[in-house]
Amino acid sequence: MAIRLGDEAPDFTAETTEGVINFHEWIGDSWAVLFSHPKDYTPVCTTELGMAARLKPEFDKRNVKIIGLSVDPLDSHAGWAKDIEETQGAAVNFPMIADSDRKVSDLYDMIHPNASDTLTVRSVFIIDPSKKVKLTLTYPASTGRNFDELLRVIDSLQLTANHSVATPANWKNGDDCIIVPSMSNEEAKAKFPAGWQTIKPYLRLTKQPNK
Ligand code: BEZ
Numbered sequence: 001m002a003i004r005l006g007d008e009a010p011d012f013t014a015e016t017t018e019g020v021i022n023f024h025e026w027i028g029d030s031w032a033v034l035f036s037h038p039k040d041y042t043p044v045c046t047t048e049l050g051m052a053a054r055l056k057p058e059f060d061k062r063n064v065k066i067i068g069l070s071v072d073p074l075d076s077h078a079g080w081a082k083d084i085e086e087t088q089g090a091a092v093n094f095p096m097i098a099d100s101d102r103k104v105s106d107l108y109d110m111i112h113p114n115a116s117d118t119l120t121v122r123s124v125f126i127i128d129p130s131k132k133v134k135l136t137l138t139y140p141a142s143t144g145r146n147f148d149e150l151l152r153v154i155d156s157l158q159l160t161a162n163h164s165v166a167t168p169a170n171w172k173n174g175d176d177c178i179i180v181p182s183m184s185n186e187e188a189k190a191k192f193p194a195g196w197q198t199i200k201p202y203l204r205l206t207k208q209p210n211k
Contacts, residue, residue, distance in 0.1 A: 002109055003136060009034075009127045010107045016067070016095035017077050024131055026095075031064040031158075032127040033150060036110045036120040038141045040072040040080040048122075049096075050088020051147045062154050069097035069104060071120060115140065126154065128161065163209035164191060174211060179204040 003010070009032075011024045026032075035052075037045040052066055059066050070077075077096045085091040097104055099120075105111050110120040122139035134157050139145050156167040165177035179188050181202055188196065188204065196206035 003125065003133055005133055005136065007133050009125060009131050009133050011131075012104050012107055014097045014099065014104055015074060016097050017074065017081070017092070018095040021095065026067070027065060027127060027129070027131065029063075029129050031062065031129060031154065032125075033059070033064060033066045033154075034069065034108070034123075034125045034127065035066070035145070036069045036105065036108075036123045038070065038116070038119040038121065040070055040076045041083070044142065044144045045070070046080075046084055046087060048144050048147070049084050049092055050090055051144075053084070053088065053090035053093050055147050055151065056093050058151055059154075062151070062158065064154055066094045067097060068092075068094065069099050069110070069120065071099050071102055071105060071118070073100045074098040112138075124150065126150070126157065128157070159208070159210065165206065165209060168205075174208060176205045177208050179206055 011022070013020060013022045037048060039045060049068060052068070056066065077098055081092045099105050102111065105120050108123060108125065110123045111117065112121050115121055119141065121141065122145055124135065124137040124145065125133055126135035128134050135153055152172070155173050156171065159165050159167065159177060160180070164180050164183055166180055167177055179192065179196055183191070192206045194207060196204045198204050
């Protein structure tokens with residue numbers, strides 16, 4: 001069964017490079033990014049893990065924990081982590097799940113048999129503190145993900161959760177936001193005292209509320 005937006009993220013207990021974790025307990029009151037990579041000791045994955053490690057302070061700033069996964073065992077993750085530090089200029093500073101029995105991969109439908117029946121695709125799940133799935137992404141093995149885009153989506157999701165605004169196409173942090181259509185003008189007056197620009201009754205732009 002596919003995992004859909006708004007579903008509760010399936011819980012699990014797994015072995016990771018930082019010990020055994022229970023996923024929901026590990027998330028706690030944070031947001032979380034769970035991402036799978038096809039295989040240890042492969043080039044695209046090496047660059048992705050290095051990028052995620054370099055951007056960890058940006059995830060921390062947003063109260064987001066990140067966790068990687070592949071179907072390789074712990075000793076493989078540990079050996080590969082040395083290569084990542086050596087070649088990517090950053091040591092892996094987040095847990096990596098060793099999913100040799102594919103328990104988590106199956107739970108999250110990360111193995112797409114017509115792509116590969118042994119390796120996970122590049123899945124991403126963004127999960128909020130109530131453990132609800134807020135974003136799913138699936139990339140092929142040959143395309144490294146854009147981790148700046150994940151941060152951008154997290155900024156947008158957190159603006160919606162905390163300030164009732166949505167974000168337009170190609171929005172960047174600092175750009176104007178959209179007042180959610182479910183909010184009446186009366187409610188918006190109280191929420192956005194500095195006002196907004198009405199392009200159409202359903203398209204109301206306001207300054208980014210947390211800037
Ligand atoms: C890679 O990470 O480079 C990779 C992994 C599996 C298939 C293709 C590329």
